[in-house]
Each structure stands twice: as structure tokens, then as C-alpha cells.
Amino acid sequence: MGMAASLHRGNGGECASIGAVRGKYLMREETAARVIAAHPDVVAFTSYSNTHRWAVDVARAVKRECEAPIVFGGPHVSAVPERGILEPSIDAVVEGEGEGALLDPLECTEKRGFGRTDISNCTFKGDPRPVRNRVRPLLSDLDTLPQTPVAARIWGLQNYRSCLSRQNRITQATISRSSIEVVKTACSCWRERHEALMKVCLIRPPTLMSGSSATDTLPPPLNLAYLAGALRKAGHEPFIVDAVGESPSNFVPLGNSRSLRGLSFDQIVARIPEDTALIGVTCMFSAEWVPIRALLAKIREAFPGRVIVGGGEHFTAAAELSLEQSPALSACALGEGEETLVELANALKEGRELGTVAGLVIRENGRTVRTGKRSRIKNVDDLARPAWDLVPLRNYFDNGMSYGVNRGRSIPMLASRGCPYQCTFCSSPLMWTTRWIARSPGEVADEIEEYVRRYDVRNVDFFDLTAIIRRDWVIQFCKELVRRGIRLTWQLPSGTRSEAIDAEVSRWLYRAGCRNLALAPESGSERILKKTKKRVKIANLLRTTRDAVREGLNVKLNIIVGFPDETHSDIWKTFWMMLRLSFHGAHDVMVGSFAPYPGTELYDRLVDEGRITHSDEYFNKLTYLDLGGAVSYSDHVSSALLRVYIWFGFALFYGSNYLFRPHRVFLTARNILTKRHESRGEMALASLIERWRFALFGSRPALRPWR
Numbered sequence: 176m177g178m179a180a181s182l183h184r185g186n187g188g189e190c191a192s193i194g195a196v197r198g199k200y201l202m203r204e205e206t207a208a209r210v211i212a213a214h215p216d217v218v219a220f221t222s223y224s225n226t227h228r229w230a231v232d233v234a235r236a237v238k239r240e241c242e243a244p245i246v247f248g249g250p251h252v253s254a255v256p257e258r259g260i261l262e263p264s265i266d267a268v269v270e271g272e273g274e275g276a277l278l279d280p281l282e283c284t285e286k287r288g289f290g291r292t293d294i295s296n297c298t299f300k301g302d303p304r305p306v307r308n309r310v311r312p313l314l315s316d317l318d319t320l321p322q323t324p325v326a327a328r329i330w331g332l333q334n335y336r337s338c339l340s341r342q343n344r345i346t347q348a349t350i351s352r353s354s355i356e357v358v359k360t361a362c363s364c365w366r367e368r369h370e371a372l373m374k375v376c377l378i379r380p381p382t383l384m385s386g387s388s389a390t391d392t393l394p395p396p397l398n399l400a401y402l403a404g405a406l407r408k409a410g411h412e413p414f415i416v417d418a419v420g421e422s423p424s425n426f427v428p429l430g431n432s433r434s435l436r437g438l439s440f441d442q443i444v445a446r447i448p449e450d451t452a453l454i455g456v457t458c459m460f461s462a463e464w465v466p467i468r469a470l471l472a473k474i475r476e477a478f479p480g481r482v483i484v485g486g487g488e489h490f491t492a493a494a495e496l497s498l499e500q501s502p503a504l505s506a507c508a509l510g511e512g513e514e515t516l517v518e519l520a521n522a523l524k525e526g527r528e529l530g531t532v533a534g535l536v537i538r539e540n541g542r543t544v545r546t547g548k549r550s551r552i553k554n555v556d557d558l559a560r561p562a563w564d565l566v567p568l569r570n571y572f573d574n575g576m577s578y579g580v581n582r583g584r585s586i587p588m589l590a591s592r593g594c595p596y597q598c599t600f601c602s603s604p605l606m607w608t609t610r611w612i613a614r615s616p617g618e619v620a621d622e623i624e625e626y627v628r629r630y631d632v633r634n635v636d637f638f639d640l641t642a643i644i645r646r647d648w649v650i651q652f653c654k655e656l657v658r659r660g661i662r663l664t665w666q667l668p669s670g671t672r673s674e675a676i677d678a679e680v681s682r683w684l685y686r687a688g689c690r691n692l693a694l695a696p697e698s699g700s701e702r703i704l705k706k707t708k709k710r711v712k713i714a715n716l717l718r719t720t721r722d723a724v725r726e727g728l729n730v731k732l733n734i735i736v737g738f739p740d741e742t743h744s745d746i747w748k749t750f751w752m753m754l755r756l757s758f759h760g761a762h763d764v765m766v767g768s769f770a771p772y773p774g775t776e777l778y779d780r781l782v783d784e785g786r787i788t789h790s791d792e793y794f795n796k797l798t799y800l801d802l803g804g805a806v807s808y809s810d811h812v813s814s815a816l817l818r819v820y821i822w823f824g825f826a827l828f829y830g831s832n833y834l835f836r837p838h839r840v841f842l843t844a845r846n847i848l849t850k851r852h853e854s855r856g857e858m859a860l861a862s863l864i865e866r867w868r869f870a871l872f873g874s875r876p877a878l879r880p881w882r
Contacts, residue, residue, distance in 0.1 A: 207236035221249040234264040239446070262569055372412040373524045375516070376451040377402055380470050381418040381427070381437030383463045385801045392858075393419055393436070394578035395571050397587040397638055398457055398487065398512070400561030405513035408559040411520045415565040416446045423574055433795075435466055440473045447474070452523055453482050455508075455516065458489040461773055462797040468501045475503035482523060484535075486512045492602045492774025494536035495543045496789055505529065507536045509545075510606055511552050511592070513559075551610055555592060556618045560625070568630060579666035580691050580729070580852055583633030586626050590619045590652070594640040598697075599707045600735070602774035603640055611644050616652035623661055635665040642667045646675040653687035664688050668855070670695030670733045673711070673719035681719075681726040691854070692723055693763075695733040699752025700745035703738055707777075713752055717759055724760030731763035731855055732756055732828075736820055738769045739777060742811045746820055750827055757831045762839075763854045766824035768805035768817060770797050781808060829856065 210218055210233070218237055220230045234245050244266045379396040396417055403413035418437035427435040438446070447454065454474060458467045474483060486508040490497055494507035506529055508515045515534035522532050529537045534549030552558065568586070571577070577585035591614065593607035626632040643649050670693040676684075684692070696711050698704055704711055723730050734753065736746050753764060771778040771787060781787045786808065796806050807817040833840045843857055852858045 206233050207240075210237050211240045217246065218243050219246045219248065221247075231262055231264065234262075238264040263564060263567060372410070373453065373520045374412050374414065374448055374451045375406050375453045375455065375520055376414045376416060376447050377455045377457070378416045378443060378447075378470075378474075379418055379420070379437075379457055380443070380463065380467050381435040381439075383429075383460075383466060384426070384434050384436050385432060385798065385804065392578050393423065393571075393576045394585075394587050394636060394638075395420060395563070395566050395568060395576075396457070397561060397589065398459070399455075400563055400566055401558070402455065402486075402512055402516055403562035403565050404559035405517050406520060407562055409517045409520070411517070411524075413562060413565060414448055414451070415562075416443055417566050418443055420567040420570050420576075421446075423570055423576060429466070440470050443470065444473050444477045447478065451478070451481060453484065453520055454478065455484050455486055455512075457487040458485060459487045460798075461489045461493065461794055462770075464489055464493075464497070464794045465791050468497075468503075471501050471503040482506070482519075482529070484508055484516075484519065486516070488602055488606050489773065491606050492772065494545075496773070498536065498538060498543050500789075505537070509534050509536065510549065510608075514552060515549055551593070551608055551612065553612060555612055555614050560622060563630070572630075575850075577634070577636055578638065579634070579636040579668035580855060580858060581850075582664045582666075582690065584631055585634040585636055586630065586632050587636045587638050588619070588622060588626075589638055590614055590642060591639045591644070595644065596641070596708070596710065597776075598709050599776035600697075600738070600769060600772070602772050605774040607640070611641065613645070613648055616648065616655045619652060620655045620659060620661065623656070623663070623665075624659065627661065627663060633663050635663065637665065637667050638669060639667070640669060641672055642669070643672060643675045643680070646677075646680060649675065649680060650683050653683035653689075656687040661688070664690045666691040668693050668731070673716045676719045676723065678722040678726070681723045681728060684723075685726045685728055689728065691729045691731065693731040693733060694719065694761075696752065697733065697735045698738070698741075698745065699749035700741070701748075703741055703745050703749075706740060707738065716752075717755060720756050720761050721759045724762075729763065729854055730761045731765065732761055734764060734766045734824065735769050736766065736824070737805065737807045737809055737812060737817045739781065739808050739810075741769075741809045746812070750824060753824065753828050754831055757828050758835055760836075761828075762832070763856045764825065764828040765855065766821050766828075768801075768821060769808060771808060772797065777808075 218234070218241070220234060230247070234247075237243075238245060245264055246267045247265050248268065377399045379399055382393060396415070396419075399415050399417070403415055406413040416438075420437075422438045422442070423436065425437060425439070427439055429435060456467065456471060456474070458464060471483065471485075482505045483503060484506045485497060485501075485504055490507040491509045494509060497507055498504050506519075508519070515532065519529070519532045519535070522529065529535060530539065530544070530546050533547040535546045536543055537546060538544070563586070572584045575581040578587055579585065591611060593609070593611045594601075594603045595609050595611045597604055597609060623632075623635055626635070665688050667689065668691060673694050673696075676692075694716060696713070696716050697707065697709050699713065701713075703709075720730050732753065734749060736749060738745075757764075769777075771781050778787065787793060796804055798804060805814060805818045805821055807814040809817075812820070833843075842853070843860075846852050846857050847861050847864075850861070852861065
């Protein structure tokens with residue numbers, strides 16, 4: 176059989192089977208409907224390499240309508256069960272022979288016992304990592320088995336995992352021929368607790384794409400994973416709808432070479448559980464506000480009585496404006512969201528008003544009101560780890576979707592929070608204040624080890640706003656990775672300061688696995704650096720670049736042009752700095768146009784001058800990386816000329832780079848052809864080629880797994 180779904184009913188252990196012979200598959204919807212209609216206690220799939228995707232699609236459909244645990248077995252998942260368990264719809268994977276464990280798991284429990292460690296040849300979705308049991312106990316006499324803690328947790332179910340520790344009325348049961356009834360009772364016990372939990376649905380909207388964008392990096396939603404982890408730790412039940420991760424190959428055209436990548440609005444709304452009491456929607460970039468506002472209206476139409484809260488950089492910087500433009504919103508959460516969202520869920524569960532929760536902006540008597548300031552989270556080591564089991568990581572892994580350079584299975588992390596600087600074009604002070612708080616090096620290393628073991632991660636992208644502030648911290652962290660023998664690559668793609676990076680730090684970075692480092696000078700004009708409060712010394716930047724390249728690091732530069740008051744002379748000084756950095760060995764550059772994001776000092780100035788109106792046109796043009804839609808806010812440089820400057824900056828840097836180091840021409844061509852990119856520039860060029868092909872010939876960009 177190509178696929179078999181075994182349905183085990185609790186009443187006497189009745190078993191039904193729905194099969195699909197190779198070449199004669201039932202339709203996915205029809206198969207899923209048959210499984211759901213059978214009201215199974217357990218659903219088991221046998222999967223082969225050529226039928227696995229079909230089976231997973233059915234399992235996902237079943238999971239949305241049915242609470243039964245889903246078990247996979249067969250050659251495809253048996254080979255690497257830890258990877259199979261990454262699929263959110265799969266609760267356990269059976270390795271090797273499955274006559275007992277797969278085809279009749281409930282009967283199997285009579286023979287092997289209920290304890291998690293008593294069920295051999297299984298990989299469970301556990302916490303903090305999948306639990307893999309290899310030892311087969313020799314239990315020949317059922318009557319001599321000891322009484323064992325019993326609950327639905329024995330199957331490693333992500334939704335049932337806390338059944339033993341919270342409100343569980345079943346603590347012991349004799350392993351006997353009535354094991355099916357024991358499982359039914361345990362599941363019933365969980366359902367009672369499940370119904371009492373506060374359901375919170377967190378949504379990542381589809382990403383706005385542009386045909387002239389310089390990059391289309393699409394990492395997993397670290398923010399939502401952190402929020403879900405905090406909610407789960409507090410005893411609530413989170414659910415994530417990741418529009419990008421669930422459908423990365425779906426593009427919804429918006430016109431003007433723009434599109435939304437991910438699930439459609441209707442698909443997102445259909446995935447929100449009906450019993451959800453609190454719905455959270457993230458918006459990190461104000462350029463995406465217009466489509467997200469439309470999504471909020473769709474959600475409100477489908478869930479008229481629910482609380483809908485917005486969070487992220489945009490809602491923090493423009494909370495009042497968002498509430499004014501979107502009647503669908505109930506509140507905006509400001510800054511770090513873990514404590515605010517948990518308290519909000521507690522308030523709803525207890526029947527309290529939104530105004531009792533600090534860190535929100537709400538409507539009250541026809542006006543917007545801030546409920547009170549919430550302090551920064553200081554004990555960042557105590558935060559719950561991101562709930563990655565709620566995110567379709569496999570899609571990101573298979574399609575090489577990450578924030579940094581694609582170096583294999585990548586996952587995002589934070590080693591620190593906040594930034595101590597106050598650049599006038601950045602909204603970070605509103606989101607994080609100006610306090611930089613670092614996690615302990617050992618705790619960060621522990622998390623990396625967990626991801627290597629749990630997800631077979633080969634690369635980590637650190638999302639830190641300013642990762643390297645303290646020289647002693649980064650050296651200690653690198654030494655910890657080396658001491659533990661953690662073998663993977665990691666990157667600092669967001670842009671960091673150069674002051675703390677010297678030859679010794681660069682040496683430790685490379686030795687510990689760091690391969691890509693982004694520096695963010697933004698401008699080469701001392702006048703502009705002073706006006707934007709960008710405390711960068713160009714001499715330090717040149718030294719850092721030289722030392723990092725000598726140690727083997729791939730260095731990228733972040734440049735911004737088109738600042739208010741910036742002149743042609745300032746831009747040429749920036750180009751001269753780029754040329755010098757290219758000579759010192761920098762590999763990559765990103766030249767973007769200044770974008771006045773809400774919440775920044777320069778944004779407030781332009782609003783006061785009447786140069787910004789909060790129209791849809793303003794938000795649609797608010798993109799730093801759109802090479803074709805750059806808007807100049809300088810009185811000295813027109814928008815058309817600014818676009819010429821941006822393209823010239825790219826040509827100047829890469830032309831000089833290949834002139835100074837001709838061998839990089841062949842390396843770049845090879846990496847693009849083999850899709851093994853070493854720099855963001857190579858990734859951006861490959862992405863532009865794919866999108867141009869899509870625009871010209873109508874073929875979507877290919878999503879290919881990393882090999």
C-alpha cells in the first residue's frame with residue numbers, strides 16, 4: 176500500500192483502514208473527510224518517499240478537524256525520525272517494524288507498557304526535544320507489570336504534553352487488557368483541561384514582495400515563537416498561523432510588480448480555531464501596514480466578538496494611528512510582548528478589562544489611551560524558549576529560507592535584546608528602549624545545542640540589533656562553543672558595531688563557526704553621521720574590516736543614502752568609503768534609500784514639516800530595499816537621481832571588488848549556478864534573476880531544498 180490510515184476506535188479497539196494504492200490515490204480532501212468521519216482515537220500513516228507529501232497533506236487536514244494523535248511509520252520517516260517529527264501534524268514516528276506500534280498502537284501498549292521510555296522504536300514530539308526510545312523491554316508476563324503513570328502524554332503529543340503535570344485526575348493505572356479504555360479516560364481528562372485553557376492564535380501575515388526589491392529573505396517568525404513559548408509556559412494554549420511558512424510558493428499579485436507571498440487572507444482566517452479568545456497579529460515593517468490592515472478587517476468580519484491585538488515594531492511606533500485606521504483592532508501591544516500578552520490572556524480569562532493590562536494602547540470613550548508603561552524584561556535567561564513546534568520549520572529548511580546566507584538548515588536566535596544607541600532613523604528606542612541586555616553565553620550555547628539535536632540545524636542567524644557590544648562577552652561565547660565542540664556555522668546578518676571587533680575577536684569568531692558578519696556604517700560623511708547620531712569612526716571600520724577578512728569572515732556593509740539634508744558631496748564621500756572598504760576586502764554591500772519609519776526622530780521632523788501624510792501611498796513607498804521605488808527626502812537630491820546613485824553604488828562596490836580580487840568573479844558565478852551562496856550579494860542576484868524570469872515568463876521562483 177502506498178499509504179494507509181489506521182483508525183483505532185476506543186469502543187473495544189475496533190480498527191478500520193483506508194488505503195491508497197500507488198497510482199490510484201484517493202483525493203486528499205476525500206481521504207481526510209473519511210478519516211475525520213470515523214472519529215478515531217489514533218490515526219496511523221504508512222509513508223514511502225513517493226507518497227510522504229500526500230500523506231502529510233492528509234494529516235494536516237485531519238489535524239485541523241480532529242484531536243486524535245497522528246503517528247507516522249514506514250521507510251521514509253524511519254530513516255531519520257527526528258526530521259519526520261518536525262512536521263507539526265505528526266505527533267510520533269515509529270521506526271523499523273511497525274506491526275504492533277504502528278498498525279495497532281493501542282494493542283501495542285498492552286505488550287510494552289504505557290511509560291514513554293517503555294515504548295521502543297518510537298520518536299515522540301517531546302519537550303524540550305523529540306524523545307527517541309531505542310531499548311525494547313522484555314515484558315513477557317502482563318500480570319507482573321508495575322502500575323505506571325498513565326496519560327495521553329505517553330504518545331508524546333504536543334497538545335497533551337502537560338496532562339500529567341496539570342489537573343490530571345489519572346495518576347496510575349494497571350497495565351492490562353483494558354488499555355484502550357485507559358487511553359480514552361486519559362484523553363477525556365485532557366479534554367476537560369483543554370477546554371479550560373485560554374486559546375490564543377498568533378498570526379504572521381503574508382510578506383509584501385516587490386519585483387525590484389534587493390532581497391527577499393524570509394526567516395521563520397522568531398517573534399511569534401517567543402510569544403507562543405511564553406503563553407504555553409503561563410498555562411495557555413497558543414496556536415500559530417504562519418502565512419509565509421505554510422505556503423511559501425503562493426504569490427498573490429497586487430499590481431505594480433508587487434505581490435503578497437504566503438497564504439491568502441481567506442486561508443488565514445480559515446486556519447484560526449473557532450474557540451480562539453485572543454488573536455494576535457504581528458507587523459514588523461510599516462511598509463506592510465496597508466495589506467495587514469485589510470487582513471485585520473477580514474479577521475474581524477469572521478470573529479466579531481474576539482479581542483484582536485497588534486504587536487511588533489509598527490504597532491509600537493504607530494499605535495494610535497493604527498487604531499485610528501483599523502476599526503478591527505482592539506488594542507496595540509507596545510515593545511516586548513511576552514509579559515504583556517500573557518497578562519492580557521490572564522485578564523481575558525479572569526474577565527478583566529483591557530485597561531487593567533499595562534503596555535497596551537486601547538480605545539476608551541472614543542479616544543486612544545495608553546494603559547501604563549511596562550518595564551523591560553531584565554531576566555532574559557528565564558524566558559521560555561521559542562515554541563518552534565508550532566511553526567512549519569520543515570518548509571523553511573527544505574526551501575533554504577533564512578535571514579542570512581543560506582548555509583543549510585538555519586534557525587534564527589537572539590543572544591541579546593535592545594541597542595544602546597539612538598540613531599535618528601531607527602525606531603529601536605521605542606521598541607526596546609536604549610538598554611542592551613545580553614543572555615549568558617552558556618544559555619545561548621545550550622539553545623544552539625538543543626536545535627542541533629532536535630532539528631539537525633547547521634546554521635544559526637542571530638537577529639540581535641547590535642550583537643557585539645562587549646568584547647569580553649563575545650569572546651566568552653565563542654570559547655563556550657569551541658569548548659563544547661558545537662560544529663555549525665552562525666551569522667550576524669543584521670548589522671553590528673565595529674568598535675569591539677579587533678583581530679583577536681575576529682579570530683575567535685571564525686574559530687567558533689561565525690562566517691558572515693554585517694557592519695552598519697550607513698554613511699561615509701562625518702556630517703551625516705553626526706546629524707543621524709550614528710557614532711561610527713571610519714578608521715575603526717577600516718581596521719575591523721581588514722582584520723575580519725584576514726581571519727576568513729565574509730563582511731557585508733549596510734549603507735543608506737537619501738537622508739534629509741544629505742548633499743551630493745555627502746553621497747560621494749559615502750562612495751569613497753565603500754571603495755576603501757572594498758579594497759580592504761569587504762565582500763558585500765547593501766545600498767538602500769532612507770525610509771522615514773514611524774517612531775523615529777527624522778520621521779517626527781518630516782511630519783512637523785508637513786512632508787509626510789499618513790496615506791496609503793506613504794506606507795506603500797516606505798521600503799528601504801526597493802531599488803526601483805526609492806524616494807528621496809533630501810532637498811538636494813531628486814528621487815530619480817537617488818535611484819541612479821543606488822545602482823551606481825552597487826556597480827562601484829562590486830566592480831572595484833572584482834577588480835581588486837579577480838578570483839571572486841569565478842567564485843560568484845560558480846555559487847550562483849550551484850546555488851551554494853557565500854554572500855548576501857550572491858543571494859540577491861540569484862533572487863533578482865528568478866523574479867525577472869517570473870515577470871517575463873510567468874514562472875514562479877523555484878523553491879529548492881538545500882542539499
